[in-house]
Amino acid sequence: MRKLPESLRLELRRPFGKVLSNEELISALKNRKGMLITIGDDCSYSLIKAGIMPDIVVYDLRIKRRDVIGSVRDALSKFDDGEVIVHNQAGVIMDELVESVKYAIEKGMGKILVKGEEDLAALVAMMYAPDGALIVYGQPDEGAVLVKMDEEARDRAVRAFESMEE
Numbered sequence: 001m002r003k004l005p006e007s008l009r010l011e012l013r014r015p016f017g018k019v020l021s022n023e024e025l026i027s028a029l030k031n032r033k034g035m036l037i038t039i040g041d042d043c044s045y046s047l048i049k050a051g052i053m054p055d056i057v058v059y060d061l062r063i064k065r066r067d068v069i070g071s072v073r074d075a076l077s078k079f080d081d082g083e084v085i086v087h088n089q090a091g092v093i094m095d096e097l098v099e100s101v102k103y104a105i106e107k108g109m110g111k112i113l114v115k116g117e118e119d120l121a122a123l124v125a126m127m128y129a130p131d132g133a134l135i136v137y138g139q140p141d142e143g144a145v146l147v148k149m150d151e152e153a154r155d156r157a158v159r160a161f162e163s164m165e166e
Contacts, residue, residue, distance in 0.1 A: 001092055001093065001094050001095060001166070002092060002093045002161060002164035002165065002166060003091060003092050003164055003165040003166075004091045004092065004093075004120065004164055004165075005163070005164065005165055007163075008160060008163050008164065011160065012120075012123070012160060015139055015145045016122070016126060016135075016145060016147045016153055016156060016157070017135075017145045017146050017147035017148065017153070018145065018146050019139050019142050019143045019144070019145055020143050020144055020145075020146055021143050021144075022046045022143070022144070024143075025043070025046070025047070025136065025143070025144045025146060026046070026047065026050045026052065028146060029047065029052050029134065029136075029146075030052070032052070032134060033132075034130075034132045034133055034134060035055045035056070035105070035108065035129065035130065035132075035133040035134065036052070036053075036054045036055050036056075036133070036134045036136070037054060037055065037056040037057075037058070037105070037125045037129060037133060037134070037135045037136070038054040038056070038057050038058070038059075038135075038136045038137070039058045039059075039118060039119075039121050039122040039125060039135065039136070039137035039138070040058075040059060040063075040118065040119075040137055040138040041059045041060065041061060041062065041063050041068050041072060041076065042063045042072075042138050042144075043136050043137065043138050043144040044057045044059055044076060044136075045068075045071075045072045045075050045076060046144070047136070048075045048076070048078075049071075049075060054136075055108060055109050055110075056101075056104045056105065056109060056110045056111070056112070056125070057076070057110075057111050057112070058101065058112045058114060058118050058121040058125070059076055059111075059112070059113060059114065059118060060113070060114040060115070060116065060117060060118040061073060061076070061113065064140065082109075082110065082111065083111040083112070083113055084100050084103075084104075084110065084111070084112050084113070085112075085113045085114075085115060086100050086112060086113070086114055086115070087114075087115045087116055088114050088115070088116045088117055088118065088120075088121075089116050089117060090116065090117035090119075091117070091120075092120070093120045093121075093123065093124060093161070093164065097112075097114065097120075097121060097124060098124050100112050101121055101124045101125055101128065102124070102128045105125070105128045105129055105130075105133075119137075122135060122137040122145075122147075123157050123160055123161055124161075126147060126149065126153055126154060126156075126157035127154060127157045127158055127161060129149045129154075130149065131149055131150055131151070132148065132149060132150075133148075133149040134146060134147070134148055134149070135147040135149060
């Protein structure tokens with residue numbers, strides 16, 4: 001288990017990629033190539049609703065700390081790639097989250113329901129995703145962050161992870 005120290009919170013608020021509106025994100029991913037990993041209910045739902053199916057979805061059935069209902073829950077429940085349920089507290093990265101994300105990336109597909117908080121799963125995905133993979137995660141009140149994986153993004157994610165308290 002790794003715990004997010006206060007000193008790292010500000011660094012992780014700085015996006016790892018480009019912040020896009022839903023429309024810009026959908027446009028950018030229409031003709032995507034390579035693996036697509038989405039972290040978070042809102043951005044995952046927006047893409048699924050637009051007909052863009054992620055290879056891996058990590059979600060917690062909550063948007064802005066509120067339970068999702070209706071069409072969001074329905075869309076995420078229909079996306080069925082052998083759902084795995086993991087437990088992960090806010091402000092930490094549990095070992096089971098790391099292993100589940102890593103396994104889904106190795107398999108090239110998966111659906112991970114996090115009981116607790118999934119925000120830091122983006123960091124894990126960036127550590128293990130192959131070059132060229134696309135990772136999308138929410139940036140609250142700003143849009144979605146689109147990260148095209150390369151050595152620079154991976155190094156930043158690894159440095160952040162290693163800076164967390166064990």
